[in-house]
Amino acid sequence: xxxxxxxxxxxxxxxxxxxxxxxxxxxxxxxxxxxxxxxxxxxxxxxxxxxxxxxxxxxxxxxxxxxxxxxxxxxxxxxxxxxxxxxxxxxxxxxxxxxxxxxxxxxxxxxxxxxxxxxxxxxxxxxxxxxxxxxxxxxxxxxxxxxxxxxxxxxxxxxxxxxxxxxxxxxxxxxxxxxxxxxxxxxxxxxxxxxxxxxxxxxxxxxxxxxxxxxxxxxxxxxxxxxxxxxxxxxxxxxxxxxxxxxxxxxxxxxxxxxxxxxxxxxxxxxxxxxxxxxxxxxxxxxxxxxxxxxxxxxxxxxxxxxxxxxxxxxxxxxxxxxxxxxxxxxxxxxxxxxxxxxxxxxxxxxxxxxxxxxxxxxxxxxxxxxxxxxxxxxxxxxxxxxxxx
Numbered sequence: 001x002x003x004x005x006x007x008x009x010x011x012x013x014x015x016x017x018x019x020x021x022x023x024x025x026x027x028x029x030x031x032x033x034x035x036x037x038x039x040x041x042x043x044x045x046x047x048x049x050x051x052x053x054x055x056x057x058x059x060x061x062x063x064x065x066x067x068x069x070x071x072x073x074x075x076x077x078x079x080x081x082x083x084x085x086x087x088x089x090x091x092x093x094x095x096x097x098x099x100x101x102x103x104x105x106x107x108x109x110x111x112x113x114x115x116x117x118x119x120x121x122x123x124x125x126x127x128x129x130x131x132x133x134x135x136x137x138x139x140x141x142x143x144x145x146x147x148x149x150x151x152x153x154x155x156x157x158x159x160x161x162x163x164x165x166x167x168x169x170x171x172x173x174x175x176x177x178x179x180x181x182x183x184x185x186x187x188x189x190x191x192x193x194x195x196x197x198x199x200x201x202x203x204x205x206x207x208x209x210x211x212x213x214x215x216x217x218x219x220x221x222x223x224x225x226x227x228x229x230x231x232x233x234x235x236x237x238x239x240x241x242x243x244x245x246x247x248x249x250x251x252x253x254x255x256x257x258x259x260x261x262x263x264x265x266x267x268x269x270x271x272x273x274x275x276x277x278x279x280x281x282x283x284x285x286x287x288x289x290x291x292x293x294x295x296x297x298x299x300x301x302x303x304x305x306x307x308x309x310x311x312x313x314x315x316x317x318x319x320x321x322x323x324x325x326x327x328x329x330x331x332x333x334x335x336x337x338x339x340x341x342x343x344x345x346x347x348x349x350x351x352x353x354x355x356x357x358x359x360x361x362x363x364x365x366x367x368x369x370x371x372x373x374x375x376x377x378x379x380x381x382x383x384x385x386x387x388x389x390x
Contacts, residue, residue, distance in 0.1 A: 007218040010190050012053050013074055013083060015061075019214060020182050021050055024173045028054075029070035032061050037068070038171045040143055040152040042128075044159040045175030048215030051155040052092075054175075055124045056082055059090045062151060063118035078118055089118035096127045101134040108142050111150050121150045128154040129161035136163050143169045177212025180204065186214065187221055191232070196225060201234035201306055209241050244271070244281050249288050250310050256326060256354055257317040264351045268344055278347040279337055286330040293323045322358065329354050 012018045015025045024043075031037055041058070043051040060083075061069055065076035072079050081087035093107065107123065115121045125131075131139075143152060143166065154170060156162060184203045191198045206224060210217035220241075221232075228236035238245060248267055255263030271281055288311075295301040295315040301308035318326075333350035340346025 005219070006190060006194075006222050007215045010218065012050070012057070014072065015057055015070060018050055018053065018057070019186050020178045021054070021175050024054065024175060027173065028058060028061075032068060032070040035068065037062075037151075039146050039150070040154065040170040042154045042156070042159070042162075042167070042170035042172045043175060044156055044172065046157055046177055046212060048210075048213030048217075049175045049177060050214070051175060052124070052126065055092075055122075055153045055155065056090075058153060059087070059122040059124070062120045062122060063087075063089065068119070087118070089115040089120065090122045090124070092124045092126065094126050095130040099130045099132055099135060101132060101138050104131065104135040104138045108139060111142065112147055115149055119149075122153060123150065124153045124155065126155045127157065128166075129156045129158045133163075136166055140165055140169070178207075178210070178214050178217070179212075180207040183207035183210060183214060183217045187217060190218070191221070196230055196232065198232035199234045199237075202232045202237035205234060205237045205241060205243055206232075209243070242276065242280075244276055244284050246284075246288070246307060248276075249281070249285050250307070250314075252285065252351070253288065253292070253314050253326075254317070256351065257314065257322070259355055259358075261352070261355065264355075265348065268348050268351070271347070272344050278343040279334055281347060282330045282334045282337070282350060286327055286334075289323055289327040289330065292318065293320065293327070296320050296323065325357055326354050329357070 015029055018025055043054055045051060057072070060072035060074070060079045063078040063082070064072040065078060066073050074080070074083075078087060082090050085092075091107075093103075098104075111121060111123065142150075146152065152170075154162075154166075159167070159172070159174075184200065184207050187203045187206065188198065188200075191203075202224070206217055206220045209220055224232050224237050224240055227240040237243075248271060252264065252267045254260075255267065268278075271278060288307075291301070291305060291307075291311050292314050295311050296318075301311040301315070305311060329350055333346065333353070336350075337343050337346040340349070
């Protein structure tokens with residue numbers, strides 16, 4: 001049997017196994033339990049947060065052999081065939097590939113016929129914002145007053161492009177992005193059942209790289225398992241993702257706190273030698289500075305922070321003004337890297353700017369190697385110059 005990727009193998013099959021969308025699950029379960037079923041739902045949210053999964057669970061709830069229920073059995077013909085993607089009365093349409101008025105007209109013509117074996121015909125239109133204006137107009141009347149045996153589920157990552165006439169005919173649910181702790185907890189549960197050892201810090205790196213998408217997190221985990229030969233350490237995951245080792249940033253902040261320009265240049269050279277992104281380095285530096293600022297405000301680093309000891313030391317070495325200044329320079333310098341001759345030069349200039357903007361007396365004067373200008377050679381004052389004139 002061929003390998004089934006984690007994102008498909010561990011796709012939720014019921015509402016109670018869906019992660020991070022409690023507000024949507026609550027509304028749908030109450031509607032199913034009370035029988036107050038709308039004819040059209042719209043699920044919005046970024047990729048990989050559960051729009052298609054919710055659609056399939058909802059289709060099972062509507063067509064389960066036990067009746068309309070918020071807890072489909074998962075064993076009847078309707079439930080098993082919907083999970084397998086071959087249920088005749090559950091139709092998934094990709095609007096990105098079928099976006100014209102002809103495809104929509106054909107779908108609406110088929111909708112008038114009764115279901116073949118189920119209780120409802122459920123049409124799931126993914127990326128519905130890709131439909132043309134004529135296709136939207138063709139579906140308006142049917143979407144407002146569909147046959148009793150038809151339910152529409154629309155999904156999109158860009159609801160701003162959907163006409164308001166369509167939005168007003170649907171119940172809209174916005175699916176949230178997954179938080180890093182929620183992704184880490186879910187990955188730990190899955191990997192424990194897969195018997196794959198994993199370092200919590202490595203899973204945190206995967207969760208951060210997923211940017212709120214559970215599907216992306218599972219896909220990255222599959223990649224990390226192959227890359228690390230089944231041992232998900234923080235070092236292996238960081239190498240796979242090309243993420244910056246936090247020790248580089250700690251050394252950089254320590255050099256900034258000590259006004260150590262050679263130390264700053266050494267960090268930049270090390271990043272260049274490793275082929276790491278200076279754009280990502282400035283972003284990670286800003287995140288680290290925010291953690292230092294929180295530690296200064298609270299008086300201690302957050303307990304679950306793996307760098308708590310180093311952050312506490314930096315919070316004492318830097319003043320709050322220093323942290324705010326460095327943060328502002330790091331954030332703004334990310335946009336300026338595209339204008340720099342090369343990324344390393346832009347990164348070095350950003351770090352030196354942090355030093356240059358510190359208050360006078362915080363940074364030692366720059367040693368240029370030439371003797372200072374003699375007092376006798378200094379320009380005379382205006383009054384002395386005026387007195388010397390005939």
